[in-house]
Amino acid sequence: MATASNVTPAGPSRESYRDRVVTALVVFSIIWSLLGMAAGVHIAAELVWPNLDFGQEWLSFGRLRSLHTNAVIFGFGVSALMGTAFYSVQRTCHVPLFAPGLAWFCCFAWQIGVLGGGISLLAGWTGGKEYAELEWPFDIAIAVVWVCFAIVFFGTIARRRIKPIYVSNWFYGALIIVIAMLHIVNSLAIPVSISKSYSLFAGAQDAIVQWWYGHNAVGFLLTGGFLGMLYYFLPKHAGRPIWSYRLSIIAFWAFTYSYIWAGPHHLHYSAIPEWVQGLGMVMSLILLAPSWATMVNGIMTVAGAWRKLRVDPALKFIVLSLAFYGLATFEGPMMSIKSVNVVSHFTDWTVGHVHSGALGWNAMITFGTFYFLVPRLMGTALYSVRLANVHFWLALAGTMLYVLAMWGAGVSQGLLWLSLDEIGELSFSFKDIMASMAPYYALRLVAGIVFLAGAALLAYNLFMTIRGRRTVPAFPPAPDAASQP
Amino acid sequence: MPSILTIIRRPTEAFEALARSETDPLAVFFKQIVWLALAPPVFAFIGASAFGWRLGAAQPLYLSGDVLTQISIAYFFALLFGLVSTAFVGRWMAPTYGASDALGTHLALVGVVATPLVAGSVLHLFPHVFVNLLVLIPALIWSIYLLYKGLPIALGTGPERGMLMASSLVAYLLVGAVTLLGLTVALWASGIGPSIGV
Numbered sequence: 001m002a003t004a005s006n007v008t009p010a011g012p013s014r015e016s017y018r019d020r021v022v023t024a025l026v027v028f029s030i031i032w033s034l035l036g037m038a039a040g041v042h043i044a045a046e047l048v049w050p051n052l053d054f055g056q057e058w059l060s061f062g063r064l065r066s067l068h069t070n071a072v073i074f075g076f077g078v079s080a081l082m083g084t085a086f087y088s089v090q091r092t093c094h095v096p097l098f099a100p101g102l103a104w105f106c107c108f109a110w111q112i113g114v115l116g117g118g119i120s121l122l123a124g125w126t127g128g129k130e131y132a133e134l135e136w137p138f139d140i141a142i143a144v145v146w147v148c149f150a151i152v153f154f155g156t157i158a159r160r161r162i163k164p165i166y167v168s169n170w171f172y173g174a175l176i177i178v179i180a181m182l183h184i185v186n187s188l189a190i191p192v193s194i195s196k197s198y199s200l201f202a203g204a205q206d207a208i209v210q211w212w213y214g215h216n217a218v219g220f221l222l223t224g225g226f227l228g229m230l231y232y233f234l235p236k237h238a239g240r241p242i243w244s245y246r247l248s249i250i251a252f253w254a255f256t257y258s259y260i261w262a263g264p265h266h267l268h269y270s271a272i273p274e275w276v277q278g279l280g281m282v283m284s285l286i287l288l289a290p291s292w293a294t295m296v297n298g299i300m301t302v303a304g305a306w307r308k309l310r311v312d313p314a315l316k317f318i319v320l321s322l323a324f325y326g327l328a329t330f331e332g333p334m335m336s337i338k339s340v341n342v343v344s345h346f347t348d349w350t351v352g353h354v355h356s357g358a359l360g361w362n363a364m365i366t367f368g369t370f371y372f373l374v375p376r377l378m379g380t381a382l383y384s385v386r387l388a389n390v391h392f393w394l395a396l397a398g399t400m401l402y403v404l405a406m407w408g409a410g411v412s413q414g415l416l417w418l419s420l421d422e423i424g425e426l427s428f429s430f431k432d433i434m435a436s437m438a439p440y441y442a443l444r445l446v447a448g449i450v451f452l453a454g455a456a457l458l459a460y461n462l463f464m465t466i467r468g469r470r471t472v473p474a475f476p477p478a479p480d481a482a483s484q485p
Numbered sequence: 486m487p488s489i490l491t492i493i494r495r496p497t498e499a500f501e502a503l504a505r506s507e508t509d510p511l512a513v514f515f516k517q518i519v520w521l522a523l524a525p526p527v528f529a530f531i532g533a534s535a536f537g538w539r540l541g542a543a544q545p546l547y548l549s550g551d552v553l554t555q556i557s558i559a560y561f562f563a564l565l566f567g568l569v570s571t572a573f574v575g576r577w578m579a580p581t582y583g584a585s586d587a588l589g590t591h592l593a594l595v596g597v598v599a600t601p602l603v604a605g606s607v608l609h610l611f612p613h614v615f616v617n618l619l620v621l622i623p624a625l626i627w628s629i630y631l632l633y634k635g636l637p638i639a640l641g642t643g644p645e646r647g648m649l650m651a652s653s654l655v656a657y658l659l660v661g662a663v664t665l666l667g668l669t670v671a672l673w674a675s676g677i678g679p680s681i682g683v
Contacts, residue, residue, distance in 0.1 A: 295656075299649075299653055299656075300581070303581050303582065303646075306582075306643070306645040306646040306648075306649055309645035309648060309649070316648070319652045320652055322652075323652050323655050323659065324656075324659075326659070326660060327656065327659040327660055327663060330660045330664075331660075331667075334663065334664070335667070337667070337671065339670075339671045339675060340674070342674050343670035343673060343683075344670060349666075400622075400626075401622065404618065404622055405618070407663075408614055408615065408618045411614075411666060412540040415546075415673070415679060415681065416540055418682045419546070419679070419681060419682070420680060420681070420682045424682075426682070439615045440615065440618075443618070443619075443622075
């Protein structure tokens with residue numbers, strides 16, 4: 001794996017890595033994590049006490065829910081991915097970022113887009129597609145920023161001074177290309193006003209396109225993108241190479257090929273063709289193999305680096321994120337099996353599944369990466385290792401509590417939705433079942449507060465680490481003749 | 486084997502005793518593991534027969550004696566498989582983390598870690614899902630604490646490698662738990678268990 005000196009200029013090129021934009025993206029990501037998770041906690045509370053919307057439309061569950069998902073996925077998640085991609089692509093290519101001005105444009109335009117998009121969601125603008133709620137003006141803006149992101153990233157790779165393209169860049173590259181494709185196709189729409197458009201697709205086709213987008217947004221953004229983060233930062237944390245580089249490449253291609261077909265499992269027992277549902281299920285099951293190959297690769301890499309655990313609290317987050325990655329990537333294929341899906345679909349089990357991935361995998365690996373990255377960017381030690389350790393236990397407790405509460409709620413709902421009485425009528429009404437869920441939702445609220453408290457500790461810890469400091473310049477190492485392209 | 490009181494009051498001592506003892510796997514299996522796997526299904530059978538499962542909505546769910554027996558037996562074997570397989574998986578992982586590979590010690594460790602959950606399962610006697618969850622979640626936290634605390638001591642590895650191995654076992658157990666959920670609902674969908682409109 002490529003290495004870089006931290007502060008010493010080497011060779012004739014004295015141009016430093018462009019890390020200030022990375023710091024800015026990390027800071028924005030942390031701010032979005034707090035806002036997005038706070039919105040999540042509020043809507044969790046609304047499910048226990050519905051009056052918490054205070055009769056305001058913009059505080060209603062329907063609007064705040066999409067604000068929550070957009071803020072955590074696109075604000076927290078994408079800002080973290082953009083920042084870590086910019087950081088790692090420079091170090092794995094031994095060159096500063098291509099078009100640094102464009103990188104700054106990506107950074108600020110993205111934040112403005114997420115902020116504006118969030119406000120538009122509160123105002124009631126929505127395309128009505130899950131994870132693609134933003135209306136057409138924002139869709140166009142996202143596409144433009146994304147293309148700029150691609151130019152910076154692939155431009156840097158094109159200028160690289162190392163012949164092999166390290167595996168993390170394959171994952172970040174797939175994230176950029178596939179998300180562009182999914183976003184543009186799924187957002188094709190006919191605008192009727194500034195705040196409203198209608199999808200170019202209709203009926204079952206619209207549903208298939210939406211879940212081709214929706215599932216692969218999970219796949220290539222929340223899985224593939226974060227695997228790019230894992231493959232760069234885990235070996236850096238561990239101070240040793242990936243356990244099996246060959247396995248990582250095989251897993252990449254298997255992952256890329258099989259994920260793209262799995263979307264129809266969101267549409268089991270619907271109006272789409274039976275064979276499409278079957279295909280979605282089979283490809284989802286196949287997906288387990290590359291997912292677990294990556295998990296094994298990560299666990300074996302970290303197993304040889306146990307001495308680091310004494311001094312590096314960040315590594316704990318990565319270890320645990322691998323455990324939840326293993327859970328989520330097993331649970332997903334299992335829930336795609338039609339005989340399981342018939343009970344689990346339209347229940348809170350799905351919500352629990354999403355959060356075992358979102359909290360346990362995405363957030364944990366991002367937290368671990370930030371605890372590693374920020375002190376290095378600032379050229380100092382982490383403000384408090386103790387606070388990071390407290391955060392670790394809060395994050396673990398919050399995630400476990402969330403998942404267990406939703407498992408309990410989901411399985412109960414699945415059984416109750418489908419219960420029949422002696423004459424074959426449904427035994428329970430929707431309203432009665434939902435009314436009985438309040439205790440589970442209260443438990444989920446506690447879980448959310450615990451997890452958010454941990455994120456607040458991270459924000460304070462990193463704020464104190466950054467306060468009064470500037471990003472220290474780092475330089476590419478001296479050219480190595482053996483690795484020239 | 487350490488008693489429940491020792492596990493509660495002096496867990497470190499209990500795990501140190503476990504590390505020192507040479508434990509015969511068959512003895513641990515018959516004296517400890519079988520009983521740990523048996524208690525929850527027995528509690529669940531009695532509770533569901535007497536009170537019915539309370540899922541929160543309206544009437545409790547009563548199952549016929551035959552179905553209850555089938556489910557309880559399946560529950561027993563699932564728990565037995567879970568406990569024994571965790572010990573085998575732990576032994577398989579042991580060389581990676583520099584831990585003892587004595588199967589008896591692994592089985593005994595799994596038994597100790599499972600004890601709070603089994604004790605919490607006494608709530609199956611009153612099978613209200615949420616009430617059970619309220620008790621089993623703290624029990625689970627206690628079990629996870631015992632796993633992280635006890636594994637390095639009982640298996641003779643350092644705290645750092647013990648933490649890594651415990652996390653790997655947590656991943657295995659999470660997958661095991663969700664498999665149990667998936668199998669359960671798949672059985673419902675195929676007509677075994679409560680009558681649902683599928």
